Amino acid sequence: MMNEVKRPKKPLIYYYAIVILILLLFNFLAMPWIAERQIREVDYGTFISMTEEKQIGQVEIQAQENQILFTDRDETAIYKTGMVNDPDLTQRLYESGAKFSGEIIEQASPLVSFLVSWVLPIVIFVGIGEYMSRKLMKKAGGANSMAFGLGKSSAKVYVKSSAGIKFSDVAGEEEAKDSLKEIVDYLHGPARYKEIGAAMPKGVLLVGPPGTGKTMLAKAVAGEANVPFFSMSGSEFVEMFVGMGAAKVRDLFRQAKEKAPCIVFIDEIDAIGQKRDGRVGGNDEREQTLNQLLTEMDGFEENSGVVLLAATNRPESLDPALTRPGRFDRRIPVELPDLKGREEILKVHARKVKISDNVDFSVIARMASGASGAELANIVNEAALRAVRDNRKAVTQEDLEASIEVVIAGYEKKNAILTDKEKRIVAYHEIGHALVAARQTNSAPVQKITIVPRTSGALGYTMQVEEGNHYLMSKEEMENKIATLTGGRAAEELAFGSVTTGASNDIEQATKLARAMISRYGMSREFDMVAMETVNNQYLGGDTSLACSWQTQSRVDELVVELVKRQHEKAAGILMENREKLDELARYLYEKETITGEEFMKILQE
Numbered sequence: 043m044m045n046e047v048k049r050p051k052k053p054l055i056y057y058y059a060i061v062i063l064i065l066l067l068f069n070f071l072a073m074p075w076i077a078e079r080q081i082r083e084v085d086y087g088t089f090i091s092m093t094e095e096k097q098i099g100q101v102e103i104q105a106q107e108n109q110i111l112f113t114d115r116d117e118t119a120i121y122k123t124g125m126v127n128d129p130d131l132t133q134r135l136y137e138s139g140a141k142f143s144g145e146i147i148e149q150a151s152p153l154v155s156f157l158v159s160w161v162l163p164i165v166i167f168v169g170i171g172e173y174m175s176r177k178l179m180k181k182a183g184g185a186n187s188m189a190f191g192l193g194k195s196s197a198k199v200y201v202k203s204s205a206g207i208k209f210s211d212v213a214g215e216e217e218a219k220d221s222l223k224e225i226v227d228y229l230h231g232p233a234r235y236k237e238i239g240a241a242m243p244k245g246v247l248l249v250g251p252p253g254t255g256k257t258m259l260a261k262a263v264a265g266e267a268n269v270p271f272f273s274m275s276g277s278e279f280v281e282m283f284v285g286m287g288a289a290k291v292r293d294l295f296r297q298a299k300e301k302a303p304c305i306v307f308i309d310e311i312d313a314i315g316q317k318r319d320g321r322v323g324g325n326d327e328r329e330q331t332l333n334q335l336l337t338e339m340d341g342f343e344e345n346s347g348v349v350l351l352a353a354t355n356r357p358e359s360l361d362p363a364l365t366r367p368g369r370f371d372r373r374i375p376v377e378l379p380d381l382k383g384r385e386e387i388l389k390v391h392a393r394k395v396k397i398s399d400n401v402d403f404s405v406i407a408r409m410a411s412g413a414s415g416a417e418l419a420n421i422v423n424e425a426a427l428r429a430v431r432d433n434r435k436a437v438t439q440e441d442l443e444a445s446i447e448v449v450i451a452g453y454e455k456k457n458a459i460l461t462d463k464e465k466r467i468v469a470y471h472e473i474g475h476a477l478v479a480a481r482q483t484n485s486a487p488v489q490k491i492t493i494v495p496r497t498s499g500a501l502g503y504t505m506q507v508e509e510g511n512h513y514l515m516s517k518e519e520m521e522n523k524i525a526t527l528t529g530g531r532a533a534e535e536l537a538f539g540s541v542t543t544g545a546s547n548d549i550e551q552a553t554k555l556a557r558a559m560i561s562r563y564g565m566s567r568e569f570d571m572v573a574m575e576t577v578n579n580q581y582l583g584g585d586t587s588l589a590c591s592w593q594t595q596s597r598v599d600e601l602v603v604e605l606v607k608r609q610h611e612k613a614a615g616i617l618m619e620n621r622e623k624l625d626e627l628a629r630y631l632y633e634k635e636t637i638t639g640e641e642f643m644k645i646l647q648e
């Protein structure tokens with residue numbers, strides 16, 4: 043792991059606590075004093091009885107205002123009462139021992155109490171605010187930074203570290219690594235490039251499906267080149283206020299230029315780099331941020347030592363201005379790993395766990411066809427967890443195989459209880475798939491059949507594993523695949539004369555395949571090589587949108603139905619020919635619940 047150096051978080055709560063404490067103290071200590079200094083009004087009777095009880099300290103008769111001010115014995119509280127015509131008053135007061143004060147009894151003026159209760163707290167608040175902002179500024183280290191970090195970029199600085207990620211940690215992806223090695227070489231010695239006058243691309247765009255190691259590759263470039271690594275996600279630029287994102291971009295580039303040579307990595311760049319399409323109510327903030335990014339990229343000269351890397355899984359949605367030469371002009375595809383790549387990734391991650399000697403990674407890699415690097419890492423970890431659960435000291439082949447199943451189909455459902463009839467149906471269904479697959483040429487061999495329910499909702503499944511790499515699929519192979527998918531339902535029909543909901547997933551997949559054959563791969567005689575659908579985002583699910591009139595669309599639907607129907611009939615035919623084997627295998631699976639591909643083939647070939 044890289045050592046990430048972060049600015050310490052300011053404990054704002056700490057300052058608030060101090061402010062509240064001061065306010066509380068103020069209320070407890072100062073307020074009573076103020077209240078005491080306030081004059082309390084009492085009636086004449088109270089004054090008389092206090093006089094008789096000799097409770098009076100000082101007294102002042104204010105004839106003009108027609109009132110008497112007096113204090114209690116300790117001269118802490120001040121009282122006021124109205125004057126009544128009372129000739130004996132002076133005599134009585136004299137007897138009570140009160141001191142006559144000609145001057146005013148010192149009292150808190152309204153001005154003082156106003157100052158204490160209103161102005162003082164404000165002064166305290168402002169003082170603390172000043173202090174805090176000065177402190178923050180000092181930490182941020184820039185005179186131009188605004189108080190409370192407004193508009194500051196939170197780009198993290200990954201300081202070079204010997205424990206950093208290297209290219210050797212990224213398995214497979216050889217082509218991507220080759221392209222990036224050039225950048226590492228450039229960061230090591232820009233002089234050689236300058237001499238000839240060759241300019242490094244300013245920006246490199248890593249595109250590919252999620253979890254294929256794009257972030258890892260960017261980190262590896264920084265690790266290999268031993269330069270600072272600034273990393274930010276596109277979404278971090280998107281702020282609530284227009285202009286703030288742009289300020290962050292400016293700040294990021296300012297920091298980067300100071301630290302050059304360095305690498306700036308922007309993950310998920312599509313968050314800010316989307317096409318500006320002038321929609322009504324468009325996103326001003328995002329567009330400003332993008333404009334700022336474009337300007338900054340033009341702003342730094344070639345060979346300034348700042349290399350910009352960005353990752354996205356939606357390259358088609360990026361603004362053309364962003365991908366033109368001079369900006370992100372180099373595009374490196376980071377695709378899902380092939381068989382060899384998968385094996386290498388498994389080995390890289392297996393280095394971190396204890397693996398027993400019997401493990402054959404090529405088998406695991408073949409089983410995990412279509413898995414991304416992140417999924418493979420997850421498979422190894424699941425296997426390690428399983429080994430711990432079973433109290434073993436090392437990860438075995440079985441652990442890895444089981445964890446692939448967990449990733450494909452979820453955990454085994456321990457307490458799902460199928461009725462006898464249901465279990466029999468599932469057994470026939472799965473054997474139907476396997477039999478149709480086995481009886482066709484060009485089908486992937488069956489690896490395992492199971493009827494143990496899984497948490498994903500699957501009641502059973504048949505695992506087929508390709509022998510080697512597969513880049514092209516022929517029309518026959520695709521048809522066979524559809525036939526295999528319909529084999530489950532066909533077996534149910536044959537054995538029970540009725541159908542169940544169990545085939546819903548098969549139906550979905552078969553339809554998808556058939557539709558793709560006709561509308562995208564040009565595999566129907568009728569439409570020849572005309573595309574009826576276009577793929578929207580190839581790396582994320584690959585959903586499609588129609589590119590034909592509705593009349594054509596309904597014809598596509600008809601062809602899809604025809605195609606699937608034909609394959610369904612073919613599958614039913616295969617099963618009918620092998621009726622005895624179907625019964626025998628289904629019975630066997632029903633008893634054993636899980637059988638291997640070899641067991642299956644043995645019975646089939648007897």
Ligand code: ADP
Binds near residue numbers: 213214215353416
């Ligand atoms: P992305 O940025 O493409 O979505 P990441 O680079 O974040 O993917 O990869 C996620 C995780 O998957 C990594 O932390 C790593 O464990 C694993 N991984 C992905 N690709 C590879 C690879 N080629 N070699 C080794 N590990 C990989």
